[in-house]
Amino acid sequence: MIFPLSIVSLLGLVCLGLLASPYPYLAPGAVLGLVGVAVLYRKPAWGLLGIAALVPLEGFFKDSMLTGSKLIGASLALILMLQLALRQLPSERLHSNIWRFLVWFMVLYLLSLLNTDDMGMSLGHLRELSVGLILFVITLLIGRELNLDLFLRLVTLSVSLTCALAMFSTKYQDQGRAAGLLEDPNAFAMLIAFAVPMALLLVIRSPNLLHRLFWGGCCLLLLGGMTKTESRSGLVVLFLSLMIGVWHYRAQLPRIRPRHLGFAMLGLVIVIPLAIYAMPAGYVARIQSLSILSAGAKSQDESLGRRASYIVVGSQMIRENPLLGSGPGTFPLHYATTGYAKAFSANRKIGDLYRRAHNTYLEIFSELGIPAGLLFVGMLALGLYNLIRARAAWLQRHDWHQADLMTHLAVSFLSLTLFLMFLSAPNQKYVWIMLALTSVLRIKAEEAPRREARV
Structure with missing residues (x-):
């Protein structure tokens, strides 16, 4: 790819402007930015790898308006837009079977936004969701080189x-x-x-x-x-x-020999007592609470009681607005007006009263309506199906290496979809990266020629 001379000239002018400004020490940063943009232009997949690696580390920059992840994402988005405009990237890469659900989901999302109970909260929710949507498009464009x-x-x-x-x-x-x-x-x-x-x-x-x-x-x-x-x-x-x-x-289990079982049993004898000893007492009590889900246990376990209250409030919201919901991001507004908010708030602070549903599916069904909720679930289910189809395609080509990779990626993606039942995270970066990647991996697997199969 040829790096556009116009961008080089622009950044050169920025450097000269900084040298002549009261902040000349910022000029080296512009040079480093030029090098970074040049690298991303040549290897945009490296930018996506950088974003994926920075997701668990974003807390280091939680008080900063400009983080490494935001800087890479914005640069990558602009570079890919330029490459599409210059036809250096084929627009066919945007093709995905996920769009059939995502487009209608966004249509219903915007209709719910127009009918929201609180426009400020809904616009904030849209701003957060837009990050995931941008990552979805970026992954579709460069996922093949990942x-x-x-x-x-x-x-x-x-x-x-x-x-x-x-x-x-x-x-x-x-x-x-x-x-x-x-x-x-x-x-x-x-x-x-x-x-x-x-x-x-x-x-x-x-x-x-x-x-x-x-x-x-x-x-x-x-x-x-x-x-x-x-x-x-x-x-x-x-x-x-x-x-x-x-x-x-x-x-692979038949390959295990009796001597291997002996070592395995010895390892279990050592590891299990150590794990039980190292496990926090509070964790053991929390696990035990799962096996005693009577009404009395719920009242004693504050966490389970809160989650039960989220379901009650969310169900009521769905009954009141089944088609378009109450508006994106408005679940905390409805929850704060209930008695549950006061009952489960220790200090009556705003953050304790305005609680999210801690269940992405419940939150989407209650805030956006039943049709949008079904489309969201359909997107995730189609993503899992894409990975299953990709694995089947590699198995037909006798490429066990790629088939195993598809299996592990499918389990990782399944873990995300299951965890959405316990967290309000519709904008989680890994969810949207993996959602787009499932489509890319299926296309690559089905288009791979059989002559490349590993026998």
Whole structure:
């Protein structure tokens, strides 16, 4: 690709302007910006890798208006728009079967926005959602050049780093629960559940013992971080992911020899007591509360009581506005007017009264209406189906390497979709990146010639 001379000239003028201004020390930053833009222009997929790696680390810049992720995303969006205008990128890359749901979802979203109960809250919600939509389009355009192995490594390393910080420093904990660089331990658990299938694939594919030990250490950090979050939903999603992995590799079980079973039993004898000993007492109590879901238990467990109140309020909102909902982002407004908000608020602060639904599906159904909710669920289901079809296409070509990759990516994406039942995160970056990537991977798998199959 040829880097446009006009952009070079523009940035050169910016540098000269900064040198002549009262802030000449900013001129080197413009030069670095020029180098960064040039790199992104030549290798836009690197920008997407950078965004994926920075998602768990965004908390470092939570008080800053300009973060690395925003800077890369904005630069990448402008570069891709320019490349499309210059026909350096084929517009056919925007083709995706996800659009059939997403377009109608956005139509209903805008209609709900016009009929909202609070325009300010709805516009804020739209601003947050637009970040995910931009990432969706970016991934469609450059997903074909994305190095998936490097994507797995960067996500695993980034989330593992935040796990290490949360486990060994109280600064990255919320009332004793690990939150990493995020404000919500459950949101942190979502990142961990997303990264675990990727880390396990890296362990399986490690070329030597040293690499296997390194990625195995990352797996231990992820599991330790999940325990430290004390997230019950995270434990359920992680257990389901591991069971899917065991089922996928069931054909490898006959290769296990009796001596291997002996070492496995010895490892379990050592690991299980250590895990029980290291598990926080509060986490054990939270897990036990899941097995006692009587009315009395709900009243004793404040967290479960709050979640039950979200369902009651959300259901009432759906009954009142089944077609277009109450407007994007307005669930906290309705919840704050109920008695539940006061009952579950310890100090009556605004943040305690205006609570989100902690369930993306419930939030979308109640705020946007039933049709929009069904379209959103349909998008995610189609994404999972795309990965299943991609895996089947690689199996037909006897490419077990790619088929295993599709399986682990599908489990990671499934973890995100399941976690949306416990979090209000319709703008979560990994959700939209993976949603677009599922379409790209299916197209690549179905278009791959059979002569490239690995026998």
